[in-house]
Amino acid sequence: xxEVTQIPAALSVxxxxxLVLNCSFTDSAIYNLQWFRQDPGKGLTSLxxxxxxxxxxxSGRLNASLDKSSGRSTLYIAASQPGDSATYLCAVRIGxxxxxxxxxxxxxxxxx
Amino acid sequence: xxxxxxxxxxxxxKEGQNVTLSCEQNLxxxxxxxxxxxxxxxxxxxxxxxxxxxxxxxxxxxxYSVSREKKESFPLTVTSAQKNPTAxxxxxxxxxxxxxxFFGQGTRLTVV
Numbered sequence: 001x002x003e004v005t006q007i008p009a010a011l012s013v014x015x016x017x018x019l020v021l022n023c024s025f026t027d028s029a030i031y032n033l034q035w036f037r038q039d040p041g042k043g044l045t046s047l048x049x050x051x052x053x054x055x056x057x058x059s060g061r062l063n064a065s066l067d068k069s070s071g072r073s074t075l076y077i078a079a080s081q082p083g084d085s086a087t088y089l090c091a092v093r094i095g096x097x098x099x100x101x102x103x104x105x106x107x108x109x110x111x112x
Numbered sequence: 113x114x115x116x117x118x119x120x121x122x123x124x125x126k127e128g129q130n131v132t133l134s135c136e137q138n139l140x141x142x143x144x145x146x147x148x149x150x151x152x153x154x155x156x157x158x159x160x161x162x163x164x165x166x167x168x169x170x171x172x173x174x175x176y177s178v179s180r181e182k183k184e185s186f187p188l189t190v191t192s193a194q195k196n197p198t199a200x201x202x203x204x205x206x207x208x209x210x211x212x213x214f215f216g217q218g219t220r221l222t223v224v
């Protein structure tokens with residue numbers, strides 16, 4: 001059974017810091033991995049999708065990497081801003097028609 | 113604008129009542145999903161549908177029912193058999209094989 005872990009559960013950093021959020025999964029045979037952002041009381045916003053054949057994806061200040069063999073993905077946020085404060089979730093899919101399995105998320109607070 | 117619309121945003125249920133949560137998408141996606149989110153537990157899959165008139169149980173289907181009569185719509189009914197329905201419910205859709213998942217803004221259900 002695929003399990004996804006995100007540690008730590010919460011993180012607080014000063015504005016301007018570059019930071020890395022970690023995601024680990026137990027079964028390396030994944031189809032793709034997706035990073036989401038969730039603001040309090042809101043739905044999930046897709047940030048980046050990495051297919052199993054890819055090593056990384058970039059969007060603006062965000063960069064996500066994937067290492068299937070070690071069962072890990074990282075989300076790198078450059079020059080963090082208070083507006084980046086939110087919960088970040090990663091999710092993996094084992095097949096094109098399968099469900100997403102989620103981690104519990106990392107709640108990020110960026111202090112002005 | 114293309115997207116997923118969930119309604120209502122807030123819903124209150126009395127003991128013994130069935131309630132139905134609406135999910136509509138205009139993304140022309142084949143697959144649709146219902147997740148439940150509880151504090152500290154992450155997202156758990158209730159039901160999913162890969163195609164019209166077909167759906168499968170997820171990890172926590174007991175006390176819930178769904179239908180998929182139209183490609184655009186995937187309503188979720190929370191029945192009186194669900195003993196602890198208070199939670200945040202999220203609907204998602206995706207289009208295999210690319211399978212980037214998109215989420216609605218959620219419905220918060222409270223038992224009163």
